[in-house]
Amino acid sequence: MKIRPSNTMKPILFNTEMVRATLDNRKTVTRRVVKPHNTRKAKRCEYLQGEGLWFDDEINEFDKDTHIKDYSISSCWIGTEIYIQKYASYRPGDILYVRETWQYAYDLDGNEQPIEETGRYFYAADYDSGPFGFWVNPDGTHRENMPWRPSIHMPREAARIFLRVTDVRVERLQDITDEQAEKEGCSDYTSTALGFFYVWDAAFKPKDRALYGWEANPWVWVIEFERISREEAEHEQNKN
Missing domain, CATH: 2.30.130.30 (Hypothetical protein.)
Structure with missing residues (x-):
């Protein structure tokens, strides 16, 4: 069969x-x-x-x-x-x-605003630590490193x-x-x-x-x- x-x-x-x-x-x-x-x-x-x-x-x-x-x-x-x-x-x-641990992020301009055309996927497997030295949350607050998103939530379009x-x-x-x-x-x-x-x-x-x-x-x-x-x-x- x-x-x-x-x-x-x-x-x-x-x-x-x-x-x-x-x-x-x-x-x-x-x-x-x-x-x-x-x-x-x-x-x-x-x-x-x-x-x-x-x-x-x-x-x-x-x-x-x-x-x-x-x-x-x-x-x-x-x-x-x-x-x-x-x-x-x-x-x-x-x-x-x-599906792997991932994030979608942008580069920031001089005013700490996202530069739209720089948006791209990042993958934890490519780094020993986050790719950015600091992270700006949607509410404008800062944190030292980029937070990773769990693999279970990775969309198919992000798959590599x-x-x-x-x-x-x-x-x-x-x-x-x-x-x-x-x-x-x-x-x-x-x-x-x-x-x-x-x-x-x-x-x-x-x-x-x-x-x-x-x-x-x-x-x-x-x-x-x-x-x-x-x-x-x-x-x-x-x-x-």
């Missing part, structure tokens, strides 16, 4: 280090936690991350597919490709634009990184290999797979690590991608 891409360009959130690794062509895969799809049923079935999902890697002779059982959906086995098609946020062939999803699969977090860790942009440790522990846990608030941290070993979506240009992304979207 072939998984068809959607015809809508989708956003995906990357933190600053992920953006830098992608821009440096060091990151070509990302992992996202597989969370219960029906939280009410998951609670009723005492679904726990890492306990409520089962994977059968034997190929079924009938449908030539591996199978998954997700107790937040049903106690029945479902083909992996069908599971990805119905429940994964991203599927092979999808076109994504990366576009991706094509090439593969999606499901696995346990700790199944990551050194090769895969390097594709995640992690290359500063003797064993990159072990070093990925720090990269992964840093993305979660301390209160969430018991459920989604490295030690919890959650099931994750493994999303492989290739970087494409804005023109390619828009062409792919129009073609679909």
Whole structure:
């Protein structure tokens, strides 16, 4: 069964280090936690991350597919490709634009008024500190540095990184290999797979690590991608 891409360009959130690794062509895969799809049923079935999902890697002779059982959906086995098609946020062939920490700012004239034609987007990944020594708020008050806007609020028109999803699969977090860790942009440790522990846990608030941290070993979506240009992304979207 072939998984068809959607015809809508989708956003995906990357933190600053992920953006830098992608821009440096060091990151070509990302992992996202597989969370219960029906939280009410998951609670009723005492679904726990890492306990409520089962994977059968034997190929079924009938449908030539591996199978998954997700107790937040049903106690029945479902083909992996069908599971990805119905429940994964991203599927092979999808076109994504990366939302990153950003700001839109202007240069100021001698009277500290914005110069309209200088308005442009800035990205936190490009700077160790803000690009301006000081910032004038809309009410005229000053602050020392430019405030960054969170990635979740970045409009599509501000995107500079576009991706094509090439593969999606499901696995346990700790199944990551050194090769895969390097594709995640992690290359500063003797064993990159072990070093990925720090990269992964840093993305979660301390209160969430018991459920989604490295030690919890959650099931994750493994999303492989290739970087494409804005023109390619828009062409792919129009073609679909």
